[in-house]
Amino acid sequence: MLITNVETVPGSKIIQHLGLVQGSTVRAKHVGKDILSGLKNIVGGELKAYTELLQDAREEATSRMIEQAQSIGANAITNVRFATSSITAGAAELFVYGTAVIVEEEQN
Amino acid sequence: MYIPYDIVAIIVFLMLGYGFGQLAEKKHYRSIKQRENQHKEILVFSAKTPPSDWQIESAELVQGSVVVSVDYFKRFLFSLRNIFGGRVEAYESLIDRGRREAVLRMKEQAALSSSQSIFNVKFETSSISRGVSSALGSVEVFAYGTAVKTTPK
């Protein structure tokens, strides 16, 4: 699966547009991370636990989007955008969407 | 006999929340599927522009939005989940419903001008809790894009 966030897949030619595909997941952080991060907040810096949590979730959202694209026979996704939103205190939604397309290699 | 009335009340709320929440969700999904089928002729893309060889008659901004809220049971489930962390199953279907509903409403608007496709579709999701950061209010899902009407060749 080729994924880009531009209109095209460079080096390939889009032969079919299959429409919007999207992947999303909602994740909650746990109390242990909260307490440690609370301490970390005193000195500042990266909250590694949260970075990992959000990255994990983003990967899952992406794989769900790919699953959707595969199910309709696409081999690439263009114009991909990520969005993170906090649903409520302690939970975040990771959302990714793009256009599923079928590409073939450009003949030179 | 000692009866903890507050616990009884909360359990009743939980059961009501679960029953009506599941019912409402099933009903909403049924309506979503039915309308998705109805509007399947309107195509949506996140690509920025339609291809240059299309004969375009008109283009307009269309949008759809919906505010959805979870039931008492799901909120309870979330507060438990918040202790251990991980995937919040209960909210995933909420967001899924919201997003599909927003797209449908956007499509319904496009249908008014008999547009056939919508380009450059974007989403916004925001929580609009009523000033209380710890209590879940509700989530707004907003979808927008440019509806394009092409002249039949």
Add this chain to the structure above:
Amino acid sequence: MQYQNPKLPDDINVTRSHPLKTFVKLLTMAAVLAVIVILSLNLFAQYMAKAIPFRFESAIMERFKAIDGIEKEKPSVPQFYLQDLADRILAQSDAPEDMKITVHYSDEDVVNAFATLGGNVFFYKGLVQKLKSEQALAMVMAHEIAHIVNRDPITALGRGLSTAIALSAIFGSSDNALIRRFVGSGETLTSLKYSRDHERNADDDGYDWINKLYGHGCGAEELFELFENMSTDDDSNLPEILTTHPYASKRLQRIREKQDNTCTYSSGKITPNPLYKD
């Protein structure tokens, strides 16, 4: 180039697990976590209470004296009498050398006595004047001294504080009243259980000491008879699990089982309480 929107499969973006299953799983996990926290902090509190020297307790209480107005207390006859009784009982116990009991006597009609931090024992006129025999009064005193010797007040304090902090750190952030209520109830029920255990041990130890002091345990039962008579009217509908003390009837029975059957007023073993007022 072709443009189309094939139908997408339905449930890729949702997890199809039964919500009730998740509910039961999470609830069980939360309950287990709460139990682990409460039990381990109790062990911690017991360990800490033994590790904290008694003079620290006294030092803490010194600071509160000014606030409580204890220092303004005028020495009275009942207080001297009770203090002497306390010292005699303490001598029978296995208390450490530096442990000192300070008896306070209050002129109020409350039927109560209690022990608190720093070896301070409070007696109310209401209780002192209700007991006919010195042995029953000694039983109250021995019971309260047992609390001090067993370090119950500081254990309860340490357990209460540490559990409250830990549970609010873990469950306090959850925005649901039910979880807080459940965890709160669990905490209350366990602390009541520990409280009843403390009371039972204090009864046992106290009885042993007056047994040593007088050479017999007669008269001790009068105290529990009094409690039993008092408890029948108002809080009898509360199950024992919700009470700080075991049922008075059970405490009475426990004492009777220890006593031999030569205990009667006519046996001459029981001496009158000089503070008794009919």
